Amino acid sequence: xxxxxxxxxxxxxxxxxxxxxxxxxxxxxxxxxxxxxxxxxxxxxxxxxxxxxxxxxxxxxxxxxxxxxxxxxxxxxxxxxxxxxxxxxxxxxxxxxxxxxxxxxxxxxxxxxxxxxxxxxxxxxxxxxxxxxxxxxxxxxxxxxxxxxxxxxxxxxxxxxxxxxxxxxxxxxxxxxxxxxxxxxxxxxxxxxxxxxxxxxxxxxxxxxxxxxxxxxxxxxxxxxxxxxxxxxxxxxxxxxxxxxxxxxxxxxxxxxxxxxxxxxxxxxxxxxxxxxxxxxxxxxxxxxxxxxxxxxxxxxxxxxxxxxxxxxxxxxxxxxxxxxxxxxxxxxxxxxxxxxxxxxxxxxxxxxxxxxxxxxxxxxxxxxxxxxxxxxxxxxxxxxxxxxxxxxxxxxxxxxxxxxxxxxxxxxxxxxxxxxxxxxxxxxxxxxxxxxxxxxxxxxxxxxxxxxxxx
Numbered sequence: 374x375x376x377x378x379x380x381x382x383x384x385x386x387x388x389x390x391x392x393x394x395x396x397x398x399x400x401x402x403x404x405x406x407x408x409x410x411x412x413x414x415x416x417x418x419x420x421x422x423x424x425x426x427x428x429x430x431x432x433x434x435x436x437x438x439x440x441x442x443x444x445x446x447x448x449x450x451x452x453x454x455x456x457x458x459x460x461x462x463x464x465x466x467x468x469x470x471x472x473x474x475x476x477x478x479x480x481x482x483x484x485x486x487x488x489x490x491x492x493x494x495x496x497x498x499x500x501x502x503x504x505x506x507x508x509x510x511x512x513x514x515x516x517x518x519x520x521x522x523x524x525x526x527x528x529x530x531x532x533x534x535x536x537x538x539x540x541x542x543x544x545x546x547x548x549x550x551x552x553x554x555x556x557x558x559x560x561x562x563x564x565x566x567x568x569x570x571x572x573x574x575x576x577x578x579x580x581x582x583x584x585x586x587x588x589x590x591x592x593x594x595x596x597x598x599x600x601x602x603x604x605x606x607x608x609x610x611x612x613x614x615x616x617x618x619x620x621x622x623x624x625x626x627x628x629x630x631x632x633x634x635x636x637x638x639x640x641x642x643x644x645x646x647x648x649x650x651x652x653x654x655x656x657x658x659x660x661x662x663x664x665x666x667x668x669x670x671x672x673x674x675x676x677x678x679x680x681x682x683x684x685x686x687x688x689x690x691x692x693x694x695x696x697x698x699x700x701x702x703x704x705x706x707x708x709x710x711x712x713x714x715x716x717x718x719x720x721x722x723x724x725x726x727x728x729x730x731x732x733x734x735x736x737x738x739x740x741x742x743x744x745x746x747x748x749x750x751x752x753x754x755x756x757x758x759x760x761x762x763x764x765x766x767x768x769x770x771x772x773x774x775x776x777x778x779x780x781x782x783x784x785x786x787x788x789x790x791x792x793x794x795x796x797x798x799x800x801x802x803x804x805x806x807x808x809x810x811x812x813x814x815x816x817x818x819x820x821x822x823x824x825x826x827x828x829x
Contacts, residue, residue, distance in 0.1 A: 743782025
C-alpha cells in the first residue's frame with residue numbers, strides 16, 4: 374500500500390529567506406507558500422532582484438490572474454527578463470491580457486524581433502491600440518496614456534450616463550474620471566463618477582461637468598503631464614490630439630511611474646553617473662561600473678584644471694608654504710556650496726518653480742546666498758587660521774571663503790538654467806561638474822587674494 378505523505382507544515386523561517394534562495398535550493402513547496410503569502414508588488418520587487426532563470430521559474434508557479442497583476446508591477450526591462458523564460462502560448466496570453474499602455478511601454482524597450490512577434494500574436498483590436506500608442510513620440514504622454522476610456526456624450530442624463538458606464542466599464546482601465554465629448558469626440562469637460570452616483574437619474578450631465586479641465590496633448594512630454602496632475606490633484610488627466618479630440622487618459626499610477634523614472638534619472642546624473650534601467654540589486658558589478666566610468670573619466674580630465682592652476686601658482690606656494698594647508702578646506706567649501714545651489718536649482722526646474730526666464734533673478738539670489746554662507750564660514754576660517762598659521766594667512770582664508778562661496782553658489786545656480794536654455798538635461802551639469810569647475814576657479818581666487826593681501 375503506497376504511503377501518503379502528510380502535508381508539510383508552514384515554514385517558520387519563510388519570511389527570513391528570499392525568494393531567490395528558495396528557488397536556488399529547489400524548495401518548491403516553500404516557493405509556492407512564499408508566493409501565496411506575499412502581495413503582488415512584493416513579489417514583483419523580489420523577481421526584479423533575481424537572475425533570469427530563477428525569476429522565470431518562480432513566475433511560472435503563479436496562477437494566471439495573479440501572474441498578470443505581478444507582471445504589470447514590473448519595469449519593462451524586468452518584464453523582458455520574465456518573457457525570455459515563457460513558452461510562446463503563455464507569452465502571448467500574458468501580453469494579450471495586459472493594458473494597452475503597459476504593453477506599449479514594454480514593447481518600446483523590447484528587441485524588434487520580440488515586438489514584431491508580440492504584435493503579430495495579438496487580436497486585431499489590441500494590435501490597433503498598441504500600434505497607435507507606439508506611434509507617438511518617445512517620452513510623450515501618448516506613450517503612457519490608456520486608450521481604453523469611457524467617454525460620455527454631453528447631452529446625456531445621469532441615468533443614461535451610468536448605463537454607458539455599466540456597458541463599457543469592463544473594457545476601460547478606469548471609470549473614476551469620465552471625459553465628456555461632443556459628436557466629433559472633442560473634449561468639452563469631465564465629470565467624476567461620484568457626481569453621477571450622488572445625483573438623481575434625470576439630472577443632465579452637462580450641469581455636473583467641469584468645463585475647463587486640465588488636459589495634455591498626446592505629443593506633450595509625459596513628465597510635464599504627470600507633474601500637471603500633481604499640481605491639479607487629478608486622479609486621471611484627459612489626453613487629446615492636436616484638434617482637442619479625446620484619445621485617452623493618463624492615469625495616476627502611470628503618472629507616478631513617469632515622475633519616479635524622471636527623478637531617478639536626475640539623481641543618477643547629479644551624482645555623475647549614467648542612469649540605468651532595471652533593479653539595482655539585479656545589475657552586475659560590471660554594469661554599474663560601466664554606467665559610472667564615462668562620467669568619472671570626464672570629471673578626471675576636467676580636474677586637471679586644478680593641477681594646472683596649482684602649477685601656475687607654484688612660486689606663491691614656495692614663498693608662503695602655509696597657504697597649502699588650507700587648499701583642501703577651501704575647495705571643499707566651494708564645491709559643497711556649488712553642489713547645494715545646483716541641486717536646489719535642478720529640483721526647482723523639475724517641479725516648475727523656476728523657469729529659464731528667471732536666470733538673472735537666480736544669479737542675484739544665489740550670489741547673495743553664497744556671500745552670506747561665505748561670511749559665516751569666514752568667521753570660523755579666520756579663527757582656525759589664526760590658531761594654526763597666524764593672522765595674515767587667516768585673513769586671506771576668510772576673504773577667500775566669502776568670495777569662493779559667492780562664486781560657487783552663483784555658478785551652481787546658473788549652470789542648470791543655461792543647460793535648460795541649450796536643451797541639455799540640467800542634471801547633467803549639476804553637482805559633480807559644478808564641483809570640479811569650482812575647484813579650479815576657487816584656487817585662482819585663493820592665490821589671487823593671497824597676492825593682493827600678502828604681496829607675494
